[in-house]
Amino acid sequence: MKLQGKTAIVTxxxxxxxxxxxxxxxxxxxxxxxxxxxxxxxxxLAEELGDASLGLRVDVANAADVxxxxxxxxxxxxxxxxLVNNAGVxxxxxxxxxxxxxxxxxxxxxxxxxxxxxxxxxxxxxxxxGGGAILNIASTGxxxxxxxxxxxxxxxxxxxxxxxxxxxxxxxxxxxxxxxxPVAGETPLLKTFMGEDTPEVRAKxxxxxxxxxFSTPAxxxxxxxxxxxxDASMIxxxxxxxxxxxxx
Numbered sequence: 001m002k003l004q005g006k007t008a009i010v011t012x013x014x015x016x017x018x019x020x021x022x023x024x025x026x027x028x029x030x031x032x033x034x035x036x037x038x039x040x041x042x043x044x045l046a047e048e049l050g051d052a053s054l055g056l057r058v059d060v061a062n063a064a065d066v067x068x069x070x071x072x073x074x075x076x077x078x079x080x081x082x083l084v085n086n087a088g089v090x091x092x093x094x095x096x097x098x099x100x101x102x103x104x105x106x107x108x109x110x111x112x113x114x115x116x117x118x119x120x121x122x123x124x125x126x127x128x129x130g131g132g133a134i135l136n137i138a139s140t141g142x143x144x145x146x147x148x149x150x151x152x153x154x155x156x157x158x159x160x161x162x163x164x165x166x167x168x169x170x171x172x173x174x175x176x177x178x179x180x181x182p183v184a185g186e187t188p189l190l191k192t193f194m195g196e197d198t199p200e201v202r203a204k205x206x207x208x209x210x211x212x213x214f215s216t217p218a219x220x221x222x223x224x225x226x227x228x229x230x231d232a233s234m235i236x237x238x239x240x241x242x243x244x245x246x247x248x
Contacts, residue, residue, distance in 0.1 A: 001028055001029035002028045002029070002225055002226075002229035002230070002231060003025055003028040003029050003030035003082070003225065003228065003229055004028070004029030004030075005029065006029070006030045006031070006079075006081040006082055006228075007030065007031045007032075007033070007073065007077040007079050007080050007081050007082070008025050008030045008031070008032050008033065008081065008082035008083070008084065008228070009032075009033045009035055009069065009070075009073055009080065009082070009083050009084065009118075009122075010022050010025065010032060010033070010034060010035065010084040010086055011035045011036070011058065011060050011084065011085055011086050011087035011114070011118070012035075012036055012037075012060075012086040012087030012088060013032070013033075013034035013035055013036055013042065013045070013084075013086065014034055014036035014038050014041035014042040014044075014045055014055070015036070015038070015041060016185070016217060017086060017137065017182060017185060017215070017217050017220040018034075018036070018084075018086040018087070018217075019045065019217055020216065020217020020218050020219070020220045020221040021084055021086060021217070021220055021221045021224045021225075022034055022045060022049070022053075022221075023049070023217075023221060024218070024221025024222060024224065024225045025082075025221070025224070025225060025228075026049045026050075026052070026053060028225050028229070030052075030081075030082065031052040031053065031076075031077050032046070032049065032052070032053045032054075033046075033053070033054045033055075033056065033069070033072075033073045033076070034046045034053060034054065034055045034056070035056050035058040035060070035069050035087075036055070036056075036057065036058065036087075037057065037058070037059055037087075038057070039055065039056065039057025039058075040057075041055075042055035042056060042057060042058075043055035043056075054072070054073070054076055056068075056069060056072060060085075060087045060110060060114035060117065060118065061109035061110050061113055061114050061117070063117050066114070066117045066118055066120075066121055067121055069121075070118075070121040070122060070125065074125070079129065080122060080125050080126065080129070080132065081126075081129075081132050081133065082132065082133045082134075082135070082228045083118060083122045083132070083133075083134045083135070084134075084135045084137070084224060084228070085114065085115045085118060085134070085135070085136045085137060085159075086137045087110055087114060088110060088111050088137060088139075089106060089107055089110045089111065090107070090149070090152045091103055091107060091149070091151065091152055093146075093147075093148035093149055094148055095148060096148075096150040096151065099150075099151055104151055107151055107152060107155050108151075108155055108158075111152075111155035111156065111158070111159065112155055112158045112159065112162070115136060115159065115162060119134070119166065122134070123170065123173075123175065126170075126173070126175050127173045127175070130173075130174060131173065131174030131175055131176075132174075132175045132176075133175070133176045133177075133178075133227070133228045133232075134166065134170075134175065134176070134177045134178075135177075135178055135179065135180065135224055135227055135228055136159050136162065136163045136177070136178070136179040136180075137159075137179070137180050137182070137220075138156045138157075138159040138160045138163070138179045138180065138181050138239055139152075139153075139156035139159075139181055139182060140181050140182065140183045140241060140243045140246050140247050141153040141156045141157075142155075142156030142157040142158075142159060142160045142181065142239075143157075143160070143181055143239070143241070143247050144246065144247045145157075156181075159179060160179055160181070160239045163177055163178065163179040163237065163239060164237045164239075167236040167237030168237065171236060176227075176232070176233070176235065176236040177236055177237065178227045178232070178235060178236060178237070178238045178239070178240065179238070179239040179240070180220060180223055180224060180227070180239070180240050180242055181239050181240065181241045181242065181243060181247070182215040182219070182220055182242045182243060183209055183214065183215050183242070183243035183244060183246045184205065184214055184215065185214045185215035185216055185217070185219075185220070208246055209243065209244040209245065209246045210244055210245035210246070210248065211244030211245055212244070213244060214244075215242055215243065215244070219242050220242060223240060223242050227240065
């Protein structure tokens, strides 16, 4: 029960890595707000987890939605200890010059601007409370980029740099900021990264991961629970690779 008594927001929490983080946080005793564009799935997961959880439809790239998310969290629980910026989007593998401007804007709105919007609302709350933990979900693509995913890689590199900058600025307020760098996993985004999901493509992708498997939602949940718990009270500004050794 490492997170007993704490309240957490997890964006993109209704599926994939976000769902794994939500489930692990609940197991560790946290009250979890599941924020997702799929409001029905968010509410279903929160209902499954019990009265301590809340499911909300939220577009994290929309400032008004983000304000509402934080307000409802505080109304429900009276506190906010943990923020996990997990919501993210990718693009299919393609030459960098062929990605549309609309898709580029969408990637940076969700993967980068949303972190700014949430920080704008959450940081003052955590400062008033005397501390907190923020976890940003980046990617191995921000450390060791794969070809034809240039603008996705760039957005995740931004997340890693933002994490380190936030950690330095917020340390005096006892707000820790870390990141996780997963390799691709069994989530709805997997096909997006691979372009197509065939045994041959999977085998080629897995050959680049020394441990020989994809990241799982449970892997991410375990790492997130540690970094957001008091066990990691001396850890800030870290981008932890949960990647089976891909970045070695």
